[in-house]
Amino acid sequence: MIDEIPPVVPAGRMAALPQPDFALPGGMLLRPWRAYDAPALVASYEDPDIRHWNRPARRTPAEAEAHVARLRDLWxxxxxxxxxxxxxxGGPAVGLIGLADLDLRGGSGEFLYWLLPAGRGSGATVAATARITRWAFEDLGLYRLRITHSVHNPASCAVATKAGFPLEGTMRGALLHTDGWHDEHLHARLRTDAPA
Structure with a gap:
């Protein structure tokens, strides 16, 4: 039966697109990861806030460089x-943002993001979320995007709401953190929603 439903985004569309750069307000830029950004991946594990809310992997510099290459492969x-x-x-990355858990056939994806202290307070995450949302709907063709975060993470909740992702509900015991199971807020936007 599912074969009778055409894919929302045909296979091969994303791979055929070059990963674009996007200028953000406040002198920030979204761009593909480069080998010289690998220290930011190492530093993300060392930051207690990132480690608590995002669960990054501990990486050696060589492992971080390999992961940067893997990000290109995932695209x-x-x-x-x-x-x-x-x-x-110019200069190395101060944060990461993107869409994971991509389901092109079903037309959905989930945001992930973090900022090192050097990037915080600039509004970059909200601006980046809004810009990637526009790209995902208009250029890639997705239909639904979501953001989930611990109910104890008000900063992430603020990013979601400021970027136009209304709260849809709470998922009980949805993610295991170092301090135990957390309920998670679920925010989402549809391609048909009014502009944020």
Missing amino acids: QAEEAAVWAIAPAA
């Missing part, structure tokens, strides 16, 4: 679309 495999948040004037 080509149409499994994830992940950008570096970096200063527009």
Whole structure:
């Protein structure tokens, strides 16, 4: 029966698109990850806030470089679309944002994001979420995007609401953190929603 429903995004569409750069307000830039950004992945594990809310992997510098290469492969495999948040004037990444758990056939994906202290307070995550949302709906053709976060993470809740992702509900015991199971808020936007 599912074969009778055409895919929302045909296989191969994302892989055929180059991963774009996007200028953000406040002198920040979204761009593909580069090898010299690998130290940001190492640093993400060392940051207690990122480690608590995002559960990054501990990586050696060599493992981080391999992961940067894997991010390019995930784009080509149409499994994830992940950008570096970096200063527009140049320099290494200060954050990560993108869409994972991509279901092109079903037309959906889930945001993931974090910022190192050097990138915080600039509004970059909200601006980046809004810009990637526009790309995902208009260029890629997805229909639904979601953001989930612990109910104890008000900063992530603020990002979601400011970027136009209304709260849909609470998922009980949805994610295991270092301090135990957390209920998670579920926010989502549809391509048909009014502009944020």
